[in-house]
Amino acid sequence: MNSLGNTPTDGDLIDWDRDHHLHPWAGMKGFGTDEYMRVNTGDGIYLWDSKGKRYIDGPGGMWCTQIGYGRQEMADTIAAQVMQMPYASPWSFTTEPAAILARMIAERAPGDLNTVHFTTGGSTAVDTALRTALFMNNRLGRPDKKIVIGREKGYHGSTFLAATVTGKERFETRFEKAQDLVRFLPDVNPYHRPAGMSLEAWCDAKVADLENLIAEVGAERIAAFIAEPILCSGGVIVPPPGYHKRTLEICRANDILYISDEVVTGFGRLGHWFASEEVYGIVPDMITSAKGLTSGYLPLGACIISDAVMQRISDAPGDDVFYNGYTYSGHPVSCAAAIKNIEIMEREDILGHVRRVTPQFQARLQRIKDKFPIVGDIRGDGLLGCIECQPGLKTDSYEEHLKFGQLLDDACEELGLLLRPFGNMAVFSPPLIISAAQIDEMFDIMEAGMTKVSAGYSI
The missing domain is CATH 3.90.1150.10 (Aspartate Aminotransferase, domain 1)
Structure with missing residues (x-):
């Protein structure tokens, strides 16, 4: 119904969307004229x-x-949770769905990644991972260890920090970024390797890019390396075999946290809950996830943190408050949808x-x-x-x-x-x-x- 109580026509909906709805990545010169x-x-x-x-x-x-679309049991689960407990402040309370889902994610995550911080989506999960890396170094008395290494053609989100570490060339926009916090590795796409170069030689060159950048910047200034197992928005770029393992080893040798952005590859896209260990043989320090976590039925993201990182943060002296969170962190309805999503995926x-x-x-x-x-x-x-x-x-x-x-x-x-x-x-x-x-x-x-x-x- 519109404000007059009448059912809107197709024309009404088109006009209202054009006049009032700013879509993601909308062209400003065309605002008010595009029809979606x-x-x-x-x-x-x-x-x-x-x-x-x-x-x-x-x-x-x-x-x-x-x-897929149209799952009645998802609708029933969401409705039941809305009636039982639609919202609870994550600063003061927890809920049954949040506690259950945190445990379910920890059980399916690789290695010692057992701590889950719920966010509103993929961008805020990435922001949380980056802030956690910086927070850890501040707690350890290393305030200069702040730089994050990203990759050209990598995409990590639209919030300030997530956009900062996004390396897609067409994202050089009028939006500001924290340029002093990021350095980018060159394109890792094997399709763009020089004619006659083998995949093995290309992998060697791409690993050398990381080694050279660390030598140039200084490991004492680098907090984290953020990498998608597959650079999805960059064009489904699959790095050469062995690349992930070798870059993880370099990060560990230089005390640089390895963040695996599995917002796309997590929750089944490659046939496993997470691709990091099952497909690429690595156990990162943090994993970011969203999207398939609820199959898109409701917004929800998660930053999954290793026991080793949590221990370093907990053991350090000084102010220990984790000043990161969102009004909808651990939202009970979104968590209930994620639980049902996982149950459906396992049952089927x-x-x-x-x-x-x-x-x-x-x-x-x-x-x-x-x-x-x-x-x-x-x-x-x-x-x-x-x-x-x-x-x-x-x-x-x-x-x-x-x-x-x-x-x-x-x-x-x-x-x-x-x-x-x-x-x-x-x-x-x-x-x-x-x-x-x-x-x-x-x-x-x-x-x-x-x-x-x-x-x-x-x-």
Whole structure:
């Protein structure tokens, strides 16, 4: 109903959204003119827009709809918790869902990562991890050990500290960052290695980048290294084999905390609760998570901290208050949704399902590369994938890449598939419940869209 008690028309909703709703990453010159697709319903891996057209949700919402849409038991759980206890101040109280979920996360996290600090999402989980690293060094009497190492093309969020350590080149915006707190390692993408260089040699070079930066800045000034197991928003960049283990060893040797940003890769995306240890063989000092933690049904994030870090913080002298938290930390309704999400994933063996369908998913990606000369690279792991095209452009610029990506997005959308275009790249992270037949349906549409768009380009 609108303020007059009338049911809003489609035109009303379009106007109100244009006039009053500032969307993430909205262009300011176009504010008040853009029209976003309005999605009304969802079920499983599908979404329906306001006109009733069905789409496969290729991006899985925002990398997060693990168990799919329309889960009645999630709705029932959320409603029951709202009626029992909708909110409790985390400064003064705890709740049953918060306590249970903290234990459930600790049981599934690798190694000694047993302490959970709940946040509102991925950005605030990253901010918490970074603040914890700085807090630890202040407690240890090392106020100059503050610099954080990030990676080019890494994405960690939109809050001040999270944006500071984000290394995506197109994020050089008018928003301020704490530039004095961060140093970036060069691109780790194997696709961009020099012609003729082996993966092993590329890995050596990327590890040397970290060693050289530490030597330049000084280990006594570096607090943490933050790294995604897979650089998802950067284009699903999978570092070369062995890179994660070797960089972790360097961090440990130099007393630099290793933060694994698993906001995307955590909670099943690669077929495990967390990718750090199960996939890449590392146990970091902290893990950040969100997104798949609730399958997107409600906002929730978590920073998971190792016993070793907690012990160092606890044992140090002086002011020991952890001045970090949020009004909605450990929100009981969000925690109840996360508990139910984990229960569903375990009952339905969704992690096992991901591992079983991954070969088919990755094979269909490879088929696109084999079929279309315009495709330069495909990459991914689990139910994560990226297609990077190399269209023949008059001007090889990011603006021209955006135009190409929009054409591909439009072609697939017309055929019933939503993509997440990143310039000349298209990214996939569908709901983890996607079936073998639906994987084929999704990539059949992708191939049809690619056929239509590639006809207008050469390589």
